[in-house]
Amino acid sequence: MTEDAFARRVTKLGALADPVRRRLYRFVAQQPDAVSRDQAAEGVEVPRHTAKFHLDRLVDEGLLVPEFRRLTGRTGPGAGRPAKLYRRSRKELTVSVPSRRYDLAGQVLADAVERSLDGVPMARAVDEAADNAARIITGAYPPAADDELARIGEVLAELGYEPQLEEGLVLLNCPYDRLAQDHRELVCGMNLAFVTAVGDRLGCSGVQTGAEKVAGRCCVRVTELSAR
Numbered sequence: 001m002t003e004d005a006f007a008r009r010v011t012k013l014g015a016l017a018d019p020v021r022r023r024l025y026r027f028v029a030q031q032p033d034a035v036s037r038d039q040a041a042e043g044v045e046v047p048r049h050t051a052k053f054h055l056d057r058l059v060d061e062g063l064l065v066p067e068f069r070r071l072t073g074r075t076g077p078g079a080g081r082p083a084k085l086y087r088r089s090r091k092e093l094t095v096s097v098p099s100r101r102y103d104l105a106g107q108v109l110a111d112a113v114e115r116s117l118d119g120v121p122m123a124r125a126v127d128e129a130a131d132n133a134a135r136i137i138t139g140a141y142p143p144a145a146d147d148e149l150a151r152i153g154e155v156l157a158e159l160g161y162e163p164q165l166e167e168g169l170v171l172l173n174c175p176y177d178r179l180a181q182d183h184r185e186l187v188c189g190m191n192l193a194f195v196t197a198v199g200d201r202l203g204c205s206g207v208q209t210g211a212e213k214v215a216g217r218c219c220v221r222v223t224e225l226s227a228r
Contacts, residue, residue: 018054024040028040033087034069035087037051037086059086064087066085067087100175101176104133105190107133137159143202149222152207153165156171170221174191174218174219188211191219192210207225
């Protein structure tokens, strides 16, 4: 994860450090429908202007989403202006240090299982699922660098791999550490397939990926073809 990406996620979670804001967020999250400023203010026993300030801050941080609706049910002229209502956002926010991406591992492995149930051999299913994930990820985080190792590093940095140029591209962090401890062969194989697919999807034909075992690091290393 890059510094900017980490900062954005920490800022969103930091918005809940304020006790009033946290109470408002929990109140809104617990309601079956979107709530008005008046309902939120009454629910946590704060003045309406205080609730408005904190609710709008939670919207700015992406933790709540607004919608506009007439609460009376009336329509047409004279029905009044729609009220601004708030509901919890569907975004999921977590911050871990060092970064972990168990969601990505779960998506790839679940995709692989579905493919295997359709008759695809498991090894090929993992490769295909990893490639599909790489296609989505590289589309979401298009790199700017011209150098192939740097381009791959830009994408992997967004996922928390902590890439570093060191006789190739060394990945200082394993985003799937806990899973890899219990299921090393499966997870490391999936990881190698995914990193390889990232390079392929970026059109990096001058590099190769390989497995290496270094304590405390990711099990994959990316090198230039001429370097080996």
